[in-house]
Amino acid sequence: MTTATDSPSQHQDVGRFTTVDSADRSAWFIEFMDLANGLPEYRRMRGELAASLGELSGKRVLEVGSGTGDDARELAALVGSEGKVVGTDISAAMVAEADRRAARQPTLPVRFAVEDMRRLSFGNGAFDATTAKLVRQHCDDLDTADDELLRVTRSGGRVAVFDYDFDTLTVDHPDRRATREVVHCFCDGHRNGWNGRALARRFLDRGLREVSLTPHTVRMPWVFFRRSLQGRLAEAVASGALSWSQQELQAWWQPLEAAEERGRFFASITGFVLAGTR
């Protein structure tokens, strides 16, 4: 059930979405997002994010941390020719990929730019709607990033974000103690691993109104689970963040591989869509 990109030497640490451009293989992060975005739960969550932004025809929309630009292109189809969508990402490799994909649909009103979500170049209230999916969990200085997102959203405009809470990872494994260590290691490998549970508080504290919060549990197929954790755990063992030997790490994977072979593998993780009015 592994694929060519599942070779351990090629695995990247998902906590390194902060620095895609300096990764050994930035393409791994693009492939990872394509795998994730293809999951049915992601499709549903994208639909909810877009719907939370309200009627979009003719609107100016910003997506920060836009990655390969797939979501921004979907939003561009909704704003129509009178509207515009801007996607920004800190990674030049991601923006280049987003540009390449958008070039296939030249009439879509979308453009991409390299920008750090902590220092946006746009004026106050420049957008009718702003969105951020799976990026705040990777961001240092979330206070500044959230202030920026709200600053560029006009008064009365809509904000919709999605982030995981990585401690909600479940996996059916016979060793409860070791698996709890893995969950904590995976969670703490992200800059803001507990981001999901803090979402409502953070945005209410910043004055967002009409706030809603919807949990989304994603069932993780084996290939996605393995790709999500393998690089992270290998890195944690190498750095000592997880005080296991290589043999212990391999031993932890074994029952999961066996479960997958018997069609018994189960894992899930929960994230949250937060939406509100500026």
Ligand SMILES: C[S@@+](CC[C@H](N)C(=O)[O-])C[C@H]1O[C@@H](n2cnc3c(N)ncnc32)[C@H](O)[C@@H]1O
């Ligand atoms: C997990 S990917 C999500 C991409 C996209 N939102 C999606 O759901 O397909 C996280 C993205 O955030 C970007 N990123 C990380 N830190 C950032 C920052 N400080 N400002 C802007 N983008 C950032 C990464 O380069 C990466 O493209």
